[in-house]
Amino acid sequence: MDLEAEFERAVSGEQRVEPRDWMPDGYRKTLIRQIAQHAHSEIIGMQPEGNWISRAPSLRRKAILLAKVQDEAGHGLYLYAATETLGADRGELTENLINGRQKYSSIFNYPTLSYADVGTIGWLVDGAAICNQVPLCRTSYGPYARAMIRICKEESFHQRQGYELLMTMMRGTDAQRAMVQESVDRFWWPSLMMFGPPDSESSNTEQSMKWRIKRNTNDELRQKFVDMTVPQAEKLGVTLPDPALKWNPERGHYDFGQPDWDEFWQVVGGNGPANAQRIAHRRKAHEDGEWVRAAAAAHAARRARREEGVA
Amino acid sequence: MSSSWPLWEVFVRGKRGLNHVHVGSLHAPDAEMALRNARDVYTRRNEGVSIWVVPAAAITASSPDEKDPFFAPSGDKVYRHPTFYSIPEDVPHL
Numbered sequence: 001m002d003l004e005a006e007f008e009r010a011v012s013g014e015q016r017v018e019p020r021d022w023m024p025d026g027y028r029k030t031l032i033r034q035i036a037q038h039a040h041s042e043i044i045g046m047q048p049e050g051n052w053i054s055r056a057p058s059l060r061r062k063a064i065l066l067a068k069v070q071d072e073a074g075h076g077l078y079l080y081a082a083t084e085t086l087g088a089d090r091g092e093l094t095e096n097l098i099n100g101r102q103k104y105s106s107i108f109n110y111p112t113l114s115y116a117d118v119g120t121i122g123w124l125v126d127g128a129a130i131c132n133q134v135p136l137c138r139t140s141y142g143p144y145a146r147a148m149i150r151i152c153k154e155e156s157f158h159q160r161q162g163y164e165l166l167m168t169m170m171r172g173t174d175a176q177r178a179m180v181q182e183s184v185d186r187f188w189w190p191s192l193m194m195f196g197p198p199d200s201e202s203s204n205t206e207q208s209m210k211w212r213i214k215r216n217t218n219d220e221l222r223q224k225f226v227d228m229t230v231p232q233a234e235k236l237g238v239t240l241p242d243p244a245l246k247w248n249p250e251r252g253h254y255d256f257g258q259p260d261w262d263e264f265w266q267v268v269g270g271n272g273p274a275n276a277q278r279i280a281h282r283r284k285a286h287e288d289g290e291w292v293r294a295a296a297a298a299h300a301a302r303r304a305r306r307e308e309g310v311a
Numbered sequence: 312m313s314s315s316w317p318l319w320e321v322f323v324r325g326k327r328g329l330n331h332v333h334v335g336s337l338h339a340p341d342a343e344m345a346l347r348n349a350r351d352v353y354t355r356r357n358e359g360v361s362i363w364v365v366p367a368a369a370i371t372a373s374s375p376d377e378k379d380p381f382f383a384p385s386g387d388k389v390y391r392h393p394t395f396y397s398i399p400e401d402v403p404h405l
Contacts, residue, residue, distance in 0.1 A: 020375045070355070077352050081336045084318070090338060091315075147335070154356075297316065300340035 011212045016142040019085040027211055030204070031141055032088050033102070034213065039079035040097045040104035044278050046072045048112040049121060057115060064161050065118060071154050078147040085143045098283040106264065107190050109272030116169060116176075116183035122162015124184070124191040124229070130155050131225045132195065135215035163232065170237050177237075184233075185241045189259045195222040197261065226254050318367040319345040321352075323359035331363050339364075 003022045010017070017023055050069050056062035080090055096102040107125055112118070133155065136148040169176040196202055196218040208214035216224075226245075233240050244257035266272065316338040322331035334353045339345035345364040354362065373381050389395050398405055 018375065020372070022375075067355075070351075074352050074355060077337065078335055084336065143335075293316075296340040296344060300344070303341065 011140045017140050018142045028086055032083050032086050035079050035083045035144055036093050037103055039076045042072045042076035044104045044108045052118055068158055075151045082143040082147045106267040107194050109267050109275045110190050111274050114179050116179045119162045119165035120183040120187045122158050124187050126155055126158040128191045128194040128225050131221050140212035181238050184238045188241050192259045193264045223253055226256050230254055316340050319364040320367050321349045322363040324361040
């Protein structure tokens with residue numbers, strides 16, 4: 001049997017693909033693109049929240065936020081490690097990110113204007129990420145699926161700490177409640193955009209579903225997220241800023257409005273509120289870290305020489 | 312560049328009494344840094360009591376291409392399994 005037919009048979013039979021198996025070039029390229037984009041999102045995703053670490057309102061919140069941002073770094077590393085099993089080069093991926101050749105989730109191009117945003121990001125942004133990521137625990141490429149299992153376990157803490165933060169603020173003063181509502185108003189639509197364009201405009205979905213890389217379409221996941229989130233918003237006591245949001249008993253789902261897709265494409269295209277700042281910051285961190293990488297390599301080389309001398 | 316640092320495979324023992332299990336990989340300039348990085352990346356929530364790091368280049372693996380002939384010798388030896396032997400049901404403790 002030819003290799004391609006054998007591969008198609010294996011993935012459609014829910015068999016996992018492992019690094020040294022034969023795979024079509026398109027499958028390998030799609031995975032590298034998707035996993036790298038995901039890894040970049042975790043790494044860039046450290047910035048909007050990292051911004052607030054030094055201004056956390058209490059030691060408790062500061063410890064939580066530090067742990068969360070450290071997790072994002074860890075998630076980025078699990079995913080970069082997964083791309084390397086496909087033959088990608090770590091240094092090249094970092095170059096691709098800071099040169100704008102590879103993308104990351106557009107949500108991180110929105111600024112964080114208040115501490116309530118830390119809570120909203122945990123609740124809505126990480127909530128949307130979980131919706132996207134849970135099905136990826138069963139994606140066909142083994143190392144990606146295993147990385148996603150670890151990530152999903154940790155994301156659950158992220159979402160709960162965010163919701164708890166918002167609950168605490170909603171029990172506070174009118175000014176704090178207004179701060180939560182204002183934050184939710186800004187993040188609701190960008191959160192819905194996290195699932196990507198409507199299925200009718202998503203160019204990669206069909207092939208990715210066939211290869212079992214993707215398990216659900218963008219619109220399916222968006223609906224799932226809305227259905228999960230509306231009761232949480234009611235409990236919290238905030239209003240989701242969508243006049244079209246309404247339970248539809250016939251469908252058994254909430255109806256909801258469409259995000260501003262022109263804005264989405266603008267942000268994806270590099271014209272969001274914080275695109276330039278995010279990349280400049282990442283580039284600076286990478287360049288400023290060069291002497292550390294060089295020193296560590298020099299230290300390792302010197303010690304290896306010394307040990308050779310002793311032996 | 313981190314890409315010039317060698318790649319290490321990381322194995323973690325979840326708790327005493329269990330095997331070390333492969334959890335992923337990372338780059339580090341030497342074994343000591345690889346261990347420290349592995350602790351920070353792979354055991355942030357008490358996932359382990361012991362870590363091994365192994366240079367990825369030092370691992371020899373069987374090839375997936377030869378998997379059929381390579382593992383064939385065990386395929387036809389059903390007599391290695393206890394279920395191969397039929398024993399009357401009234402024989403106790405067997």
